[in-house]
Amino acid sequence: MRALISVSDKTGLDVLAQVLVSHGYEIVSTGGTLRYLADCGLPVTAVSDVTQFPEIMNGRVKTLHPLIHGGILARRDVDTHRQACDTHGIGLIDVVVVNLYPFQATVSQPNVALADAIENIDIGGPSMVRSAAKNHEFVAVITNPDRYSDVIQALQTPQGLSAEFRRSLAIEAFEHTAQYDAAIAQYLGRVSGGSTPPNRLTLQYEKHSDLRYGENPHQRAAFYKPTPLSGLSGLIQHHGKALSYNNLVDAEAAWELARAFEPSQSAVVIIKHTNPCGVAVKSTLVDAYSAAYAADPVSAFGSIIGVNQPVDAATALAMQALFVEAIVAPGYTPEALAILTQKPSVRLLELPDFFSFSEPFTQKVIMGGVLYQESDSIIWDDAQLSTVTGHIAPEQWADLKLAFTVVKSVKSNAIVLAKHGVVIGVGAGQMSRVEAAKLALMRVQNNDNNQQTTGCVAASDAFFPFPDSITHLGQAGISVIVQPGGSKKDDAVIAECEKHGMGMVMTGIRHFKH
Numbered sequence: 001m002r003a004l005i006s007v008s009d010k011t012g013l014d015v016l017a018q019v020l021v022s023h024g025y026e027i028v029s030t031g032g033t034l035r036y037l038a039d040c041g042l043p044v045t046a047v048s049d050v051t052q053f054p055e056i057m058n059g060r061v062k063t064l065h066p067l068i069h070g071g072i073l074a075r076r077d078v079d080t081h082r083q084a085c086d087t088h089g090i091g092l093i094d095v096v097v098v099n100l101y102p103f104q105a106t107v108s109q110p111n112v113a114l115a116d117a118i119e120n121i122d123i124g125g126p127s128m129v130r131s132a133a134k135n136h137e138f139v140a141v142i143t144n145p146d147r148y149s150d151v152i153q154a155l156q157t158p159q160g161l162s163a164e165f166r167r168s169l170a171i172e173a174f175e176h177t178a179q180y181d182a183a184i185a186q187y188l189g190r191v192s193g194g195s196t197p198p199n200r201l202t203l204q205y206e207k208h209s210d211l212r213y214g215e216n217p218h219q220r221a222a223f224y225k226p227t228p229l230s231g232l233s234g235l236i237q238h239h240g241k242a243l244s245y246n247n248l249v250d251a252e253a254a255w256e257l258a259r260a261f262e263p264s265q266s267a268v269v270i271i272k273h274t275n276p277c278g279v280a281v282k283s284t285l286v287d288a289y290s291a292a293y294a295a296d297p298v299s300a301f302g303s304i305i306g307v308n309q310p311v312d313a314a315t316a317l318a319m320q321a322l323f324v325e326a327i328v329a330p331g332y333t334p335e336a337l338a339i340l341t342q343k344p345s346v347r348l349l350e351l352p353d354f355f356s357f358s359e360p361f362t363q364k365v366i367m368g369g370v371l372y373q374e375s376d377s378i379i380w381d382d383a384q385l386s387t388v389t390g391h392i393a394p395e396q397w398a399d400l401k402l403a404f405t406v407v408k409s410v411k412s413n414a415i416v417l418a419k420h421g422v423v424i425g426v427g428a429g430q431m432s433r434v435e436a437a438k439l440a441l442m443r444v445q446n447n448d449n450n451q452q453t454t455g456c457v458a459a460s461d462a463f464f465p466f467p468d469s470i471t472h473l474g475q476a477g478i479s480v481i482v483q484p485g486g487s488k489k490d491d492a493v494i495a496e497c498e499k500h501g502m503g504m505v506m507t508g509i510r511h512f513k514h
Contacts, residue, residue: 001024019151095142117191136169231353390503403416
């Protein structure tokens, strides 16, 4: 029996190779792997001794040879294959242990040169992996060092590397090469200046973890990660129960909105079913939390909180009284962790790349396909702002930007009310814009904290098709409205603003969220 071993990642290889030798396998190897195994004191044969052909072109060509691929691909149950092996002196290869050049690790380095990336595109490795995976009826292919212990355990059993086990390894091998090729194509597309959606979209993720359940307890679910880890797949969970599908969806919404505010601003967002029910920007994090919570304390129960600064002790003490599913933050002080870990279930999530993560395109799976679009990364553009009526006081601009920032994260149709750095009313996911306006006003009126809509600013995620929403907002004392503009009824909408003495700013940017 013969095992061919050629790996970039040598983790655990000495143990696996020793077990293979003890079970009677002759080991054939190349380059650095050959030297590593020899240094471990293991008997090993060079591929060049098998092929009687040297490695050439700086190692680009070493295993691409009939005496290697014939030994991997030969069917043991086909007479002509066995005759070909006998005629040409091809020795059978029963186990292939290969992992590939570290292409993804190379291109993830800052300022990597294109030439270095090209040299880390493995050719011989994927060829051997695919050959062995194709012929898994007779050959075991191992691409993941994490599986070495499974292989060793299987070798100790009477059935050895069974047909079922070889098939599972082959599936993993094809997944491995598919992910590898996708990474290469995506990288080359990126460095070629591609800014449009690609002609072929290949999404490759590894399982990160099984989830407690999906949207509902009867639905099984899992979380998949890219390589390298980033965004939510790179989160650090300091405390709390296992995450569910809904936890991650709401955590993403909390993170996306919290990171929209500058780190120098103390911002807190409270998310319920992906929509914000309280948002505040204040001089300290604890003040921002207290104001965000006061905006809608009823909805805050069972929410997920996002903050854009490390959670400190004062904020942790304020949060301690509320039942929340999770907190998402760029970090926690040791004192804050000591306080919050007293709550047995709350998930404390830290995102190391809280502000640095970027996703130029987003995808959404629909039945029968995937939608792909540029991320909605522009909140507003000062160059496009237009005050179409009324006078905007200097202190109102901060509230206008706050409201328009938040409305971007609210399901459409959406209206957001803000005052003195606090979002006090949200109308989300309504079928008509006037109903969204009514709902935002109602949420303020139903709050027990005596908040008033007089003097508030309002933001709309899209234009007003009719003046009716303006009428309701004006009657409630709203002072300024910010909206994209672009309706056929803009003149009537502006006239209704003037009737109620309201100012209006148009941004030229729409923020539908479906």
